[in-house]
Amino acid sequence: MKKSISFVLNGEPVRAEIEPHLTLLHLLRDELELTGTKEGCGMGECGACTVLLDGRPVNSCILPAMEVDGKNVTTIEGLIDAQGNLHPIQKAFIEHGAIQCGFCTPGMVLSAKALLDENPKPTEEEIRNAIAGNLCRCTGYLQIVQAIKAASNQ
Amino acid sequence: MKKFDYLKPRTIDEALSLLNQYGKRAKLVAGGTDVMVMIKQKRISPDVLISLSGITGLDQIQYDGALRIGPMVTHRQIEKSQVIRKEFSALADAVDVLGSIQIRNVATIAGNICNAAPSADTATPLLVLGAQVKIKGLKGERTVSIESFFKGPGETVLEEGELVTELIIPKPLPFTGSAYWKHQRRLALDLPILGVSVLLSLDRNRISCPDILCATSPISTVLHAMEQEGLVCKEVRIGLGVAAPTPMRAIKAEGLLRGKRISDELLQEVAETASNEAQPRDTIRAEAWYRREMIRVLVRRMAMRSIERVIRPEETVFPTRAW
Ligand SMILES: Cc1cc2nc3c(=O)[nH]c(=O)nc-3n(C[C@H](O)[C@H](O)[C@H](O)COP(=O)(O)OP(=O)(O)OC[C@H]3O[C@@H](n4cnc5c(N)ncnc54)[C@H](O)[C@@H]3O)c2cc1C
Ligand code: FES
Ligand code: FES
Numbered sequence: 001m002k003k004s005i006s007f008v009l010n011g012e013p014v015r016a017e018i019e020p021h022l023t024l025l026h027l028l029r030d031e032l033e034l035t036g037t038k039e040g041c042g043m044g045e046c047g048a049c050t051v052l053l054d055g056r057p058v059n060s061c062i063l064p065a066m067e068v069d070g071k072n073v074t075t076i077e078g079l080i081d082a083q084g085n086l087h088p089i090q091k092a093f094i095e096h097g098a099i100q101c102g103f104c105t106p107g108m109v110l111s112a113k114a115l116l117d118e119n120p121k122p123t124e125e126e127i128r129n130a131i132a133g134n135l136c137r138c139t140g141y142l143q144i145v146q147a148i149k150a151a152s153n154q
Numbered sequence: 155m156k157k158f159d160y161l162k163p164r165t166i167d168e169a170l171s172l173l174n175q176y177g178k179r180a181k182l183v184a185g186g187t188d189v190m191v192m193i194k195q196k197r198i199s200p201d202v203l204i205s206l207s208g209i210t211g212l213d214q215i216q217y218d219g220a221l222r223i224g225p226m227v228t229h230r231q232i233e234k235s236q237v238i239r240k241e242f243s244a245l246a247d248a249v250d251v252l253g254s255i256q257i258r259n260v261a262t263i264a265g266n267i268c269n270a271a272p273s274a275d276t277a278t279p280l281l282v283l284g285a286q287v288k289i290k291g292l293k294g295e296r297t298v299s300i301e302s303f304f305k306g307p308g309e310t311v312l313e314e315g316e317l318v319t320e321l322i323i324p325k326p327l328p329f330t331g332s333a334y335w336k337h338q339r340r341l342a343l344d345l346p347i348l349g350v351s352v353l354l355s356l357d358r359n360r361i362s363c364p365d366i367l368c369a370t371s372p373i374s375t376v377l378h379a380m381e382q383e384g385l386v387c388k389e390v391r392i393g394l395g396v397a398a399p400t401p402m403r404a405i406k407a408e409g410l411l412r413g414k415r416i417s418d419e420l421l422q423e424v425a426e427t428a429s430n431e432a433q434p435r436d437t438i439r440a441e442a443w444y445r446r447e448m449i450r451v452l453v454r455r456m457a458m459r460s461i462e463r464v465i466r467p468e469e470t471v472f473p474t475r476a477w
Contacts, residue, residue: 001159003160019157020158020159020160021155021156021157021158021159021160023155023190042194043191043194043195044187044190044191044253044256044257045343047254047256050256053259053260056230056259057255057256057259058256058259058260059256059257059260062186062187062190062191062194063186063190063260064160064183064186064190064203064205066160066162066205067186067205067207069162111255111256114255129255129342130255132254132255132341132342132343133253133254133255133256133257133342133343134254
């Protein structure tokens with residue numbers, strides 16, 4: 001039996017009729033066709049599926065979709081502004097070569113956004129701590145750390 | 155993935171009657187970080203998940219002499235609590251290194267102990283801090299100590315249809331410090347090879363030369379230099395994780411130190427005794443002999459860190475030395 005949930009997705013109110021066993025990741029990618037959010041491990045380990053729930057990063061692959069009822073969800077698609085410009089963190093990732101295959105990037109950018117929203121001038125250690133739940137197999141992390149630092153104007 | 159229904163009761167009593175109604179077909183869920191992974195791995199296959207997230211007021215941390223932690227309090231909330239960092243430091247140490255921020259934002263401390271993994275990071279901090287677990291069922295309420303809460307790997311004293319409604323940690327004695335060390339191979343997203351917690355209450359927080367604790371010399375040298383201070387250990391608790399089928403206290407080791415003057419020799423004996431009391435196993439993460447060696451090393455180090463936190467409390471916020 002389907003159940004009804006309402007939440008705010010990237011600033012827009014959404015109402016969805018869903019099977020109650022769906023994960024948020026499944027809802028986003030397969031029902032709402034927002035494929036920016038990636039599935040890596042599907043078990044909470046890699047952070048590729050990171051989205052912001054009321055501004056806080058969570059792993060959407062193990063979050064029951066029923067839990068977002070009444071909440072605010074931001075995915076990578078929500079970072080672009082009304083004129084279609086990329087978010088400063090996304091620009092910094094491009095400028096610093098922090099993207100190779102790009103699979104970790106949406107999650108990485110959202111973890112960075114949550115960090116900078118809370119702590120606009122993080123130290124390198126704080127940056128590394130903030131992205132500890134986001135695995136990247138390509139870059140070796142250095143460029144990512146540099147990009148986040150640059151996005152914070154340091 | 156297996157289909158299941160998802161229910162969000164509005165009150166604890168409603169949750170209890172649903173648990174009772176569905177019995178073994180239901181699984182309670184707080185943050186879901188254990189439950190959802192177990193469902194995906196097909197280790198459990200409930201027909202109904204009963205979530206606590208629709209009940210208001212369960213996500214509070216209160217400090218009114220005792221510390222009271224609600225069942226929906228996340229590890230991230232604990233990590234950010236300044237009271238816990240200062241007064242209940244071992245718990246702050248544990249959540250600092252538990253999972254990732256994504257996990258800590260949803261995973262709860264109640265879920266961590268109810269899941270009862272031998273490696274649960276918050277278990278030994280709660281042991282040394284003397285936590286009490288408040289349990290509610292249709293038949294009524296009861297409170298058990300955290301020591302009697304764990305019965306085996308994945309097993310607790312919770313009976314079918316019961317849930318944890320609160321964790322209560324008494325205010326520590328004056329001049330108390332505590333510390334937890336997660337011995338792991340990576341700095342994040344790893345399960346501990348060993349978890350070691352120590353809590354020490356001293357007879358005072360002043361010594362003639364507190365700067366001795368900033369020395370980079372070996373522990374023995376520092377302790378020898380401190381011996382004439384005559385610091386007395388009023389109370390001590392030692393908690394070991396992944397060292398036995400359940401998180402355990404090293405009771406014999408504690409007995410050697412309680413009421414005694416702190417010295418290098420005594421701390422070595424205490425650590426040795428704790429290591430002998432443990433019953434570690436060979437597992438893929440480490441062999442038993444290695445765990446025993448490391449218990450000896452880490453009990454001493456966490457005792458030093460506890461002393462440091464009493465004498466130089468400002469270091470509690472940014473620990474500098476692992477000892
Ligand atoms: C990627 C990843 C990394 C992890 N890293 C760590 C780590 O470093 N250290 C660590 O210790 N753990 C780790 N875990 C395990 C898990 O995150 C923790 O055990 C967490 O605290 C569980 O809390 P939860 O709220 O998500 O529990 P849930 O999954 O909701 O529940 C866990 C169990 O407790 C029961 N339960 C929950 N709340 C109650 C209650 N109030 N009363 C009675 N029963 C209840 C549930 O029925 C279930 O059996 C990790 C998990 C993942 C997926
Ligand atoms: S896909 Fe969610 S953490 Fe890996
Ligand atoms: S860029 Fe390929 S995984 Fe990070």
